[in-house]
Amino acid sequence: MTPPSSSLPRTTVRTVMRTLGALTLPTLSCFLLAVHYLRSGDLGMVVVCLSLPGLFFLRQAWVRPVLQVAFAAGMVAWLLTMLDLVQFRQVVGLPWLRLALILGSVAVVTGSGALFLETDILRQRFSRRPEAVLVQAGAFLLTVCALLPAQAKVSFPILLVERFFPGFGVLQILGMGLYAAWIAGKLTDPERAPLVRARLWLFFSVVFFGQLALGLAGWEQFLMTGDLHLPVPALILAGPIYRGEGVFMLILFLSTVLLVGPAWCSHLCYIGAWDHQASLRTKRPQGMSSWAFPARLGIFVLVMVTALGLRLLGAHWTWAVTLAAGFGLVGVGIMAAISRKMGVMAHCTVFCPIGLAAVGLGRLLPWRLRINQDCDACGRCARACRYGALEPEHLANRKPGLSCTLCGDCIHRCRDNRLSYGFARLAPTASRHLFILLITTLHAVFLATARI
Known part of the structure; x- marks a missing residue:
């Protein structure tokens, strides 16, 4: 008779295999998105898409909704590409049905990655710090959604990575999103929040004046416009x-x-x-x-x-x-x-x-x-x-x-x-989380863009 203790490795192996199987489609979704951006020549987004599977190792609860939003956005990107190509083929009189079926299927597969993240095995994997999931996921998404339009609409490269490596500013945006999620998690701990706030604040000031010093030393890339x-x-x-x-x-x-x-x-x-x-x-x-x-x-x-x-x-x-x-x-x-x-x-x-x-x-x-x-x-x-x-x-x-x-x-x-944050009629915990979400996003966006 096999001792009970020997069943533990087999259980562990089964869990690992089930997890890997459940992550197959989300990983495929990332690679399909990388192919989409490779086709359009956006190498920065290619690197970002290939980097997304790295989030699987974090196991934080906020990773799951962030990836779900990414896969849903990827599905929309594929569908918009399909519509553009179908309209083009219709105008020039070329067959378009097979192309629509292929790209539509790719869009469905990409979007299915979001559904697979709802499986029990992946819910268990991404289960650390569930109490901070909305704050951390929100900080990531808001930071990214604030920096993407800033990069696209501002007439000059506002992100440092874009200045040194044109076309790869989106990597800095991804990094700032991860940073925002990380510090939001730190600030949700009331005991550590004062020390974390002081360090983040000082870090922001050091970066701000450090960039000014480098700019005055001749590295004009570290200045906003050059008008001091x-x-x-x-x-x-x-x-x-x-x-x-x-x-x-x-x-x-x-x-x-x-x-x-x-x-x-x-x-x-x-x-x-x-x-x-x-x-x-x-x-x-x-x-x-x-x-x-x-x-x-x-x-x-x-x-x-x-x-x-x-x-x-x-x-x-x-x-x-x-x-x-x-x-x-x-x-x-x-x-x-x-x-x-x-x-x-x-x-x-x-x-x-x-x-x-x-x-x-x-x-x-x-x-x-x-x-x-x-x-x-x-x-x-x-x-x-x-x-x-x-x-x-x-x-x-x-x-x-x-x-x-x-x-x-x-x-x-x-x-x-007996002390708490208050916002309108929100409960103290909800008010505090909303405040952390907003201030974290502003800190990350300012850190990425604030220069003289």
């Missing part, structure tokens, strides 16, 4: 007022605020990451002074009035550049001297005009940090807030201060889950 401007956030508003044009960054900023409210300041600002790192030098943040908001409003008005005055007076551009550079250097000094000492992001919460615009406009949107009515004001959350938005009076009123940027660092500090 100072990387001072205040110029997003003041620049168009002074120039009367150049509203691209302003539109980008307003679009971001429209999607995620004031989270621009805690996730996407290339300067804010510096202020955050400076504030972390002090473990326990000090409270914000009562004069912080009046000073912030005064600085905002002063910067805007100065920009308008320079324009009305017809001041030479060197004056504008000198004042802007000086303003930026003062901001860096505030980070080094005040943020570092107080543990509060003084530059972002008092000095930066774009920060006031972000939190002010953010109040018009339904994104909120919710403090439950049963909050006991223990102050644990305040010790994690570097924006001074959870002072005792804020906790007493069950409403965070105006300086809140939805960074989320405070949420995991609450022992009783």
Whole structure:
């Protein structure tokens, strides 16, 4: 009689063989799509299609819906090709029925790859982290769907890979989609989210200024257009007022605020990451002074009035550049001297005009940090807030201060889950996942395209 333990290898082998059999049609779908793009001469898409089977090894739950969307889109591509060729043959009087049957069959086989991913064996294979499947799959698809039109519609190569290897920018798009799915999964873990956010934010800033340094060193491919401007956030508003044009960054900023409210300041600002790192030098943040908001409003008005005055007076551009550079250097000094000492992001919460615009406009949107009515004001959350938005009076009123940027660092500090993201009438978990989905997509898209 065969010992029971010997059946384990046979069971494992059967499972492997069943899995390989179930993956045969999805793999064939990938190769058929590669053939389609090889026929059209799109080598970048050929490499992407041949790379898709590599996702089979990830075993994450989000891989399955992403591949299903890819196979459905591939089926549509084959059907559109079939219609074009059939119409051409009809016009020139050539037989077309056999061609339609062949290409229609290929389209059905490609689309069937999506159905095979619904089998039990593949559902079991792609079953890791099911709680994050919608966030991760959504981040991948939204990132890809945002970058593909950007690559196609912008008059110059906006992706770095496209600049160095023309025709292969789609590989960077695939990579950014995978990156978005990966970091979305990291951010869904409340305990790790604050550290992950800080690292991603700093990484974005390093890439942004690293590309600027390489561009200034002579590698023009790392610059957006070659028309340089100072990387001072205040110029997003003041620049168009002074120039009367150049509203691209302003539109980008307003679009971001429209999607995620004031989270621009805690996730996407290339300067804010510096202020955050400076504030972390002090473990326990000090409270914000009562004069912080009046000073912030005064600085905002002063910067805007100065920009308008320079324009009305017809001041030479060197004056504008000198004042802007000086303003930026003062901001860096505030980070080094005040943020570092107080543990509060003084530059972002008092000095930066774009920060006031972000939190002010953010109040018009339904994104909120919710403090439950049963909050006991223990102050644990305040010790994690570097924006001074959870002072005792804020906790007493069950409403965070105006300086809140939805960074989320405070949420995991609450022992009783009395803090949460809120969006309209969505439940806290759904609101948090929607926020992660949007901010992750924006981070990935900005990382791929944001240059000076």
